[in-house]
Amino acid sequence: MLDKVENSPELESLPLTDNERLKRESNFLRGTIAEDLKDPITGGFTADNFQLIRFHGMYQQDDRDIRSERSQQKLEPLHNVMLRARLPGGIIKPEQWLAIDRFAADKTLYGSIRLTNRQTFQYHGVLKPNIKEMHQVLNGAGIDSIATAGDVNRNVLCSTNPVESELHQEAYEWAKKISEHLLPKTKAYMEIWLDGKKEKTTEEPILGSTYLPRKFKTTVTVPPNNEVDIHANDLNFIAIAEKGKLVGFNVLVGGGLAMTHGETGTYPRKADDFGFIALEHTLAVAEHVVSVQRDWGNRSDRKNAKTKYTLDRVGIDVFKAEVELRAGVTFQDSRPYEFTSRGDRFGWVDGIDGNQHLTLFIMNGRILDYPGRPLKTGLRKIAEIHPGDFRITANQNLVIAGVPPKQKDEIERIAREHGLLDDNTSPLKLNSMACVSLPTCPLAMAEAERYLPTLIEKVEGLLEKHGIAQDHLILRVVGCPNGCGRAMLAEVGLVGKGPGKYNLYLGGNRVGTRIPKLYRENIGEEVILGELDSLIARWATERNEGEGFGDFVIRQGVVKEVKVSVTDFHA
Template identity: 75%
Template sequence: MSYQTVPGPVEGPLADNERLKRESNFLRGTIAQDLQDPLTGGFNGDNFQLIRFHGMYQQDDRDIRAERAQQKLEPLHNVMLRARMPGGIITPAQWLGIDAFARDHTLYGSIRLTTRQTFQFHGVLKPKIKLMHQTLNQYGMDSIATAGDVNRNVLCTSNPVESELHAEAYEWAKAISEHLLPKTRAYAEIWLDGAKLGPDEEPILGSNYLPRKFKTTVVIPPHNDIDVHANDLNFVAIAEDGKLIGFNVLVGGGLAMTHGEKGTYPRKADDFGFIPKEHTLAVAAAVVTTQRDWGNRVDRKNAKTKYTLERVGVEAFKAEVQKRAGVTFADSRPYEFTSRGDRFGWVEGIDGKRHLTLFIENGRILDFPGKPIKTGLAEIAKVHQGDFRMTANQNLIIAGVPPEQQAQIQALAEQYGLLAPVSRQRENSMACVALPTCPLAMAEAERFLPAFVTRIEALLAKHGVPDDSLIFRVTGCPNGCGRAMLAEVGLVGKAPGRYNLYLGGNLAGTRIPRLYRENITEQAIHDELDGLIGQWVAGRDSHEGFGDFVIRAGIVRPVVDSARDFHD
């Protein structure tokens, strides 16, 4: 892809989403009127898209879609809501509030922890939508800007051990989230019956908002538990003597692509350099406004920040950010990522408090036969004196437990099956929701993963390494929600029961994998992995990860520059 001589917006007829945003009256549309329409359980016209800016997606249960059509009924329309929880921290009182709402007012009764370090409700019918937002507001939460063409939920490393550093990084995550939020009063007016308070202005996002979704993180090395290269903007915390002094700023990561479109690809973020922490909000706004003004509003498939950097050039984008922020990036400070998974079990922070990380397969919190984890977490929330921390790997930390309460929390966790032993392989596997609720899913992911992980466990045992693991991730479509494009073994749904198999990511999450086999069945994937794991065990260097081995052995070539070699 050639660079543009003069940086700026792409010329041409605008995508229809640009009309939609321009005519939305600052994201109001006719959502309020639609709520009163009893003829459909869904939203009409532009409102189908506009509710995303309020944190919701319209969905239906695809498992029963055909049956309802035979009965001459419309699909069972409902919404999925994603909450805004910067850094993933939620109080016990808030947890009990969302637990009760999920139990009493959703079709599935579950809470879903997501890769965006927050929770989702699935299966909320139209008559309950306003109650849902008012319930969130009652407990000090909202879902503003967790979807749509805006900056979404800001992630932060879940690091309860280095308590003071994490606390400061978390405060920056919250501040960035607030600074980049839409300023329109549409959310409060529609869902909370708020009064209109004068004209709307959007000084950062603009009246047409961003060209495409935008994702931001704060990460504390050496833990890359939020996968920086999956995000548009990342602040890598740099500390001296345990105190935060500033951030290295990484821009232009993203994992989504489109099957068959070689102009789309996953991409790693570029390192712009170091800034003192007092410039954080100015730089965040400068990156967002540069993408706002230069991003592609003609072709949504090329509208993300990663494509803007490829089109105008990294140095031109960086220079514009420096100009707008009034800062000059210094040379990046050294850092290293050595892990990105969660640390399970009990750890003790430097403040003496204890923290218990629980494995939640696929992030699905529900009472399962013999494992009532939703009830168990509610019982813990009734006595817990600290907070809960949702991780970007779909797990949950019971954080800030005083030493004298550790035994009580341990006993409750054991009683409700929250400490059931799992393999390292299962801990390092992840999937998006996919079927039956996601309208974009081409294949199973969440429902596929548990049984297939069991098959991988059997392969590892067969080859004599039952305690080893691969970073394994599955997404039902190429939009990237399960972050398969940063896995050692990534599956991307292509059709029912068929996936593209990608190999060659690494343990640190700093390398994009490459397509190895296309459009193959579950059994074919199993057979490929059988041979590959055998080769890895026989030929690896000491402690060499699977992804590094397949690159060194020439099984796949490394992706060095995604725009130029990802599709080679």
């Protein structure tokens, strides 16, 4: 059964996408990457290698701000790569941070470290001659980038809540186990980047010789905080505890946020609850949710290849039954749980072990030394003295975890002196998010990261105008509809449509369990702010007690609630 099916039975008559060919011919993800590295004629990767390096955790990009200028000079674009590291649960040691910091400063075009909502970090602007060194530096620090991009299971997210640290530690250990279990077995990464011994690969027992039809994302989370946005992911394990001890997981399958403008066959979708499993079945269920998607996913249309579309095409019950059959497990009824919050708890939080944890807000996750705010220097100074660890959150922020009481004042002093801690940051800003977008993302249609601070300031003005300055809404901006900034789980989501133009979506909720709906299409800032001004004015005066903005616009009929995406999202 494993590794026999190249396309789902009902799709067998359709041609496979070219991505299926290049995976099949790649010699288990090796391609000719090693040879391409030696080519001095171009700063980029050619032919299939452009796609294959993604399985090694990299995307080829260029600086779009200077693309036109270089073209006029008859130069190729300034090709470079973005690398995304593999850090299950986002936990990193101070000595690892220092190694990451040094390479960012010495060998990247932008000098920054970018924390992502995949609970890891990214380098942007690594030129071809420095790529191999980058992997070797990371490997020396105990970090790799295996399977953080491409058609595989990517970095596994996990709750970073330091309050329930014993339960979190158990969940984190499972996140690591799931990540390791679902990794590609090919040694291509070690051979190409680390000069490892060449070993012939004959099979990929879980992923298959042509890997998955599309990317696959997994989380492990501990209620009541939905900090990892479970509905953005293909596979989710919701921790169920008894007397403070982890006893199993509720399993949710089929979430995903990407879509394509103008194509109604694509849509964001919430994950479905398959039921409860005991701990001993975790890896088997993870493996066979993946294997069913591997065999049944659409390999003829990458826009409909994700798990969410497989569930809607074959039926939730059929997919679930196949997982049970392959795993030899029967899902039990889901155990009760509730999400009451989303996002990070900022400032100091007491841990149960006597240590404390400081959560820092990092605007857009971008760590760099700015005028008057030398964030990167501050974190380096903290890493030099901190005996605990760092935890990257799924919301682009950073926890300085495990701070002994005697060190608390020193850590806080460094954080404040370097602009890492600001008591006046608004609730709106703390709960907002943007993807990277321009100038480095090749898919970006509009600004996101660079635009978000300006937009926040103007929306803060609207909240103040209507007397609710200390309230907030979940605001997210993305440069394209591919889902990276999770705007399709926001109360107000802006999705880039073109330069300075966005689609405005409304109606998500504060805990991240509802998809928003299109309200206005292809509009600029003036219209966006005009619409928000009117709606915030109504929300301030007409809302029920404690009613969030997204709940308000649904109740008032501003937009219809999206209950079932396949029928409701485009209706």
